Amino acid sequence: MxxxxxxxDPHLQSELKQSLGRAGFVVDCCGDGPxxxxxxxxxxxxxxxLDLGLPGKSGLEILVDWRAQGINTPVLILTARGAWHxxxxxxxTGADDYLAKPFHFEELKARLEALIRRRYxxxxxxxxxxxxxxxxxxxxxxxxxxxxxxxxxTEFRLLQYLMHHPGKIISKSRLLEHAFxxxxxxxxxxxxxxxxxxxxxxxxERIITRRGQGYLLRDTL
Amino acid sequence: MKSLKARLGSGLVxxxxxxxxxxxxxxxxxxxxVTDNYVLTFMARDIDNLLADITFDKSGQPRFISVxxxxxxxxxxxxxxxLVESNNHTLRSRSLWDHDLVVQAPVIGExxxxxxxxxxxxxxxxxxxxxxxxxxxxxxxVAEDLSLVNESIATFEKLYxxxxxxxxxxxxxxxxxxxxxxxxSLTSTRINLERxxxxxxxxxxxxxxxxxxxxxxEINSLLSLLGRHLVKVxxxxxxxxxxxxxxLSQLSRLSDEPEIARHDRLRQELNRQVTEIHAALxxxxxxxxxxxxxxxxxxxxxxxxxxPLIHTVKKIHNLKDIxxxxxxxxxxxxxxxxxxxxxxxxxxxxxxxxxxxxxxxVQINNNxxxxxxxxxxxxxxxxxxxxQRGLRLDEKHQGHxxxxxxxxxxxxxxxxxxxxxxxxxxxxxxVSIRLYADESPAGND
Numbered sequence: 001m002x003x004x005x006x007x008x009d010p011h012l013q014s015e016l017k018q019s020l021g022r023a024g025f026v027v028d029c030c031g032d033g034p035x036x037x038x039x040x041x042x043x044x045x046x047x048x049x050l051d052l053g054l055p056g057k058s059g060l061e062i063l064v065d066w067r068a069q070g071i072n073t074p075v076l077i078l079t080a081r082g083a084w085h086x087x088x089x090x091x092x093t094g095a096d097d098y099l100a101k102p103f104h105f106e107e108l109k110a111r112l113e114a115l116i117r118r119r120y121x122x123x124x125x126x127x128x129x130x131x132x133x134x135x136x137x138x139x140x141x142x143x144x145x146x147x148x149x150x151x152x153x154t155e156f157r158l159l160q161y162l163m164h165h166p167g168k169i170i171s172k173s174r175l176l177e178h179a180f181x182x183x184x185x186x187x188x189x190x191x192x193x194x195x196x197x198x199x200x201x202x203x204x205e206r207i208i209t210r211r212g213q214g215y216l217l218r219d220t221l
Numbered sequence: 222m223k224s225l226k227a228r229l230g231s232g233l234v235x236x237x238x239x240x241x242x243x244x245x246x247x248x249x250x251x252x253x254x255v256t257d258n259y260v261l262t263f264m265a266r267d268i269d270n271l272l273a274d275i276t277f278d279k280s281g282q283p284r285f286i287s288v289x290x291x292x293x294x295x296x297x298x299x300x301x302x303x304l305v306e307s308n309n310h311t312l313r314s315r316s317l318w319d320h321d322l323v324v325q326a327p328v329i330g331e332x333x334x335x336x337x338x339x340x341x342x343x344x345x346x347x348x349x350x351x352x353x354x355x356x357x358x359x360x361x362x363v364a365e366d367l368s369l370v371n372e373s374i375a376t377f378e379k380l381y382x383x384x385x386x387x388x389x390x391x392x393x394x395x396x397x398x399x400x401x402x403x404x405x406s407l408t409s410t411r412i413n414l415e416r417x418x419x420x421x422x423x424x425x426x427x428x429x430x431x432x433x434x435x436x437x438x439e440i441n442s443l444l445s446l447l448g449r450h451l452v453k454v455x456x457x458x459x460x461x462x463x464x465x466x467x468x469l470s471q472l473s474r475l476s477d478e479p480e481i482a483r484h485d486r487l488r489q490e491l492n493r494q495v496t497e498i499h500a501a502l503x504x505x506x507x508x509x510x511x512x513x514x515x516x517x518x519x520x521x522x523x524x525x526x527x528x529p530l531i532h533t534v535k536k537i538h539n540l541k542d543i544x545x546x547x548x549x550x551x552x553x554x555x556x557x558x559x560x561x562x563x564x565x566x567x568x569x570x571x572x573x574x575x576x577x578x579x580x581x582x583v584q585i586n587n588n589x590x591x592x593x594x595x596x597x598x599x600x601x602x603x604x605x606x607x608x609q610r611g612l613r614l615d616e617k618h619q620g621h622x623x624x625x626x627x628x629x630x631x632x633x634x635x636x637x638x639x640x641x642x643x644x645x646x647x648x649x650x651x652v653s654i655r656l657y658a659d660e661s662p663a664g665n666d
Contacts, residue, residue, distance in 0.1 A: 009467045009471075011471055012467055012470055012471055012474075015471060015474050016474075019474070019477065053463055079463075080462050080463040080464075080465075080466035080467060081459060081462065081463065082462070082466075082503070083459075083507075083510070083560065083563075083564055084530065084533070084560075084563040084564045084566070084567025084568070085559065085560045085563040085564070085567075087533050087537070087567065088529050088530050088533045088563060088567075090533075091529070091532060091533045091536055092529055096536070097536060097537070097539070098533070098536070098537060100466075101466040101467055101469065101470040102466055102469035102470040102472070102473045102495060102499055103470060103473070104473065105474060105477055114539060114540060118539070
């Protein structure tokens with residue numbers, strides 16, 4: 001899952017980027033209001049973490065403009081401004097969740113995962129496809145028969161994205177955007193390599209290749 | 222303290238009474254004076270006529286050459302009399318009959334007017350004059366009955382008195398109306414002050430008489446100063462919160478670092494201290510943020526303000542599917558600051574959302590606020606702990622005690638009462654709050 005983190009405090013930004021990365025997110029960071037707004041408006045993020053006190057343009061103004069442009073990416077406001085009238089204002093502006101500082105990272109993670117689940121129309125807290133369940137904590141696949149398959153970070157993100165959209169064709173470029181860190185050598189054959197590794201681990205028949213279109217995760221076997 | 226109206230009214234009544242009395246007396250006096258003078262001029266002419274008609278015989282006795290005017294002779298006590306005295310001889314008008322006009326004759330060339338009682342209680346005006354004619358001193362006195370004239374003067378005076386009283390009354394009534402009208406702007410200012418106190422107005426209207434305009438302007442500028450001060454304090458508090466919370470967040474994050482996570486005691490201590498600082502910070506910042514006493518033009522309409530707040534609480538607790546029921550008449554207005562009330566309700570609803578099974582019931586009317594959930598409720602012994610706020614009852618629900626502590630601070634600030642018990646309907650925790658509990662009943666605020 002690809003996240004945009006708009007936070008002007010450099011320490012918190014780098015800590016969060018690390019922690020979120022460990023939790024299986026691809027994180028783009030930005031500490032400037034207008035630049036962050038542009039990133040949120042042009043890149044296909046799965047969710048955005050928005051600090052309200054950004055230099056250049058306040059988080060609420062950015063959110064208003066995004067929503068006015070029809071950008072519906074789920075936004076979690078992460079701010080020191082924790083009074084209830086501020087929370088009400090945040091939700092009225094179009095936020096999807098609100099977390100006041102100081103916070104526990106576990107709560108941020110849980111809220112982001114819930115946001116993304118809801119975005120892709122999944123109510124359950126676990127990601128399930130066929131006889132597979134994705135264990136988000138341990139970043140591995142558990143099968144109904146009790147078998148457990150370890151995944152690397154990239155394999156986990158790739159499978160997680162596919163499992164969020166079961167039965168749907170996902171293009172290579174989309175997978176590149178959502179499951180691969182932008183700083184890595186982003187080429188489409190990289191996707192092919194990782195799909196091949198994933199197939200070797202979870203079974204060839206689960207991911208179908210649609211030539212010229214992309215890949216599809218079968219949610220039933 | 223005496224009312225302005227009574228002071229103005231009584232002063233005016235006294236002044237009007239004095240003025241009217243003096244005026245009445247002056248006019249009566251003037252009328253009598255003018256009448257007397259007018260009659261006296263005729264009487265002086267009569268004296269001249271009588272004098273011209275008098276001659277003296279050889280013995281020096283005065284006598285009339287011709288018979289005097291019939292008014293003096295025709296009728297007994299006709300009201301017109303004369304008396305001529307010279308050399309111890311007296312000529313009397315027949316009309317005088319046996320009545321003696323006792324008159325002191327003035328010195329020659331002088332005249333003397335006086336009033337005296339005549340026969341038949343007549344009011345006589347008497348004019349005497351002494352002459353020297355043909356070598357003899359001669360005193361001529363004429364008298365005229367003024368009863369009829371006096372009667373008509375009295376009639377005029379009565380009429381004039383009546384008219385004066387009517388005018389006095391008209392003046393008094395019109396003054397009363399005028400005073401009332403002038404003081405009406407004071408009355409409206411007083412009513413506006415009451416509305417201000419009730420929180421129904423934000424400032425006083427300044428279309429008032431110039432006399433009280435400085436007062437109204439002063440009150441308005443104080444109000445706006447208070448408002449600006451509140452905004453300033455809240456901004457400063459917000460900035461402080463912002464400045465402190467980001468570092469706190471990082472401290473909190475530190476406990477997840479593998480190096481620290483390995484030392485469990487260290488990690489727990491770190492977490493505990495960060496939580497303490499956060500709780501103290503939140504609570505004190507909240508106290509600093511609390512607005513006035515809710516009596517300076519602040520109003521909170523739960524019926525319009527609560528639905529967005531409920532939406533917010535629902536979103537924050539989106540892992541649960543909570544049914545909120547809000548019973549609040551549209552016309553309920555709490556005389557309290559909006560942000561304070563959102564903080565109060567936000568914390569209460571947040572707390573209820575943490576504990577509830579699936580439904581939360583909010584009831585607001587003029588008697589107070591009741592919020593109940595369908596959670597496990599609270600054992601009696603913990604109720605005391607809830608009331609002694611700041612205690613965390615359940616470590617799993619982080620910040621539980623803090624929210625209620627903040628609610629307690631707000632309720633205290635609005636001189637309210639808060640009561641905890643278990644709902645007889647759902648068995649969950651029920652919180653009942655009344656703001657301004659020292660003023661009863663709340664609805665008449």
